Amino acid sequence: MKRSVGERIFDAINVLVLIIIMVICFYPMLYVFNSSISDPDQMLRSRSLMLLPEGFQLEAYKSVFKDTRIYTGYMNTLFYVVAGTAINLLMTSLAAYGLSRKDLMGRKTLMKMITFTMFFGGGMIPTFLLIQNLGLVDTRLAMIIPGAISTFYFLIMKTNFEGIPTSLIESAKLDGANDFLILFRIVLPLSKPILAVMMLYYAVDHWNDYVGPMLYLRSQELYPIQIIMRDILISSSTEAMGAGTDTGFAIGENIKYATIIISTLPIMLVYPFIQRFFVQGALIGAVKQ
């Protein structure tokens, strides 16, 4: 189909605006990457926009990898992500299956009770004191149990479960299957896409969590990567890290950039592959909101 002049102009402007948006989104990340491998002295002198690295060094990365805090932080984060997400998925599935059963007595009351928590809560101090009274402060459990269900994600999952034909569940019942069997053998296998989406949402939340650990963890050996990053990036403790290297102080800023890359790269590498699931998840969520 031929496009009119007006259409062409419309499209051209649209594409141009989107390219500008792309550049704005991408450039800061490129800048960080280039800075992390640039030579600190050359970088300071040239003061360029760093479209390409200025000089080359890997000292910054070596210093970061030598820092044992980073390693411990990584391992802790890995544990919180894996264990936390597993609990999240189990609890959310149980809730979503139970409350998607239309024949359940008290379903409406329970739903009201749960939805209410989305809009009103006890707030930071009462929650903190509760966690403290439960003896969870400074334990790994504090990173896993208090956020076991996200009400918003639960609602998405429940909507999804409701789309599974009731006849399927009923026929399984006639064959003598109990609800646990139905959930794990029929409903969950049929809901793989939404499970994947939920898994990713929860995992990203755990990966990025920083307020939880800040409030509930005391011992350094339990800290996740985000807390370590805060110490390095914001409270500025890179001078100590750079002190051992030849370039000394000057490399401090490069170390910050290298830290950013190291802690962000894993999720950045995975994410393009899982992107289509995110979009699918949003679609599912948007159907009935």
Added chain:
Amino acid sequence: MELKRGPVVQAGTLKPPGRWGVVKKELARNKYVYLMLVPVVAYYLIFSYGPMYGLLMAFQESYSPVNGILAGTWIGFDNFTMFFESYYFWRLIKNTLILSFYSIVFGFPAPILLAILLNEVRKKWFKSTVQTISYMPHFISVVVVVGMLKTFSTLDGGLFNVIREFFELQPVMFLAEKDMFRPIYILSNIWQGAGWASIIFLAALSGIDPQLYEAAKIDGAGRWRQLLHITLPGIMPTIVIMLILRLGAVMNSDFQKILLMQTAPTYETSDVISTFVYRSGILEGNYTYSTAIGLFNGIINFSLLIIANAISRKLNSTSLW
């Protein structure tokens, strides 16, 4: 499998089952479902309703970890009055509202615009490239984003100042300037979140019936008219719902980010209710006072949500409940 028979009805002998009888039967029939819901209900009771019970502290003089909440001395609304009369009250309210207002005015339309622009792209590969790149910042943690802002703002060779030097402007310590806090906060939020937030609107856009566009084309409507008369009305319900939710969180600024971003020189513009609650509650141990402030905040939020929802239901019959 054993065949179960319903009760044989004999005239006059069958009593209608009592309420307890109905419950018992229901429990037996769905016992596994109830079993599944036990941990769920326990979770919500402990971790959501537990803290709500803790809100009672707001009306007490002090909190004692040994005696628990009910043993405290009740002082009515004194904590609230103390807050309303304190030096910080207006500053906190003002900062919280201004940040929220700017976030709504500038931040809320950004993902909608992006979604509409993306929707007008014809080349699929281009569309997905823009999407991939614009979602990326979402995966950077708040800590890293603030870390980036901080490194970019350094006087000696930080990106922001390199750009300023290019225009022959004096370097500025951005994060230590109280007038810079709001723009940096809002703009970096848009940078990080607009792409990701556009997904929900793209989903809504994909739900619009293509026949509407065909019909409009036949009627001679250009791309602009189509946008105005089909695209926008098509996603209006989603926009309204998202806006209601946003209004219900007017008093919630992004606690994590502000806490990381603020420095003592910027308190005048950066200190919001939640950061104040953190400082006075967690750091200084004024538990009951901070709980009162948190409760005050929560009630305003909740009321705004209800009002926004009611207005929306009246105006265009879109509502959360």
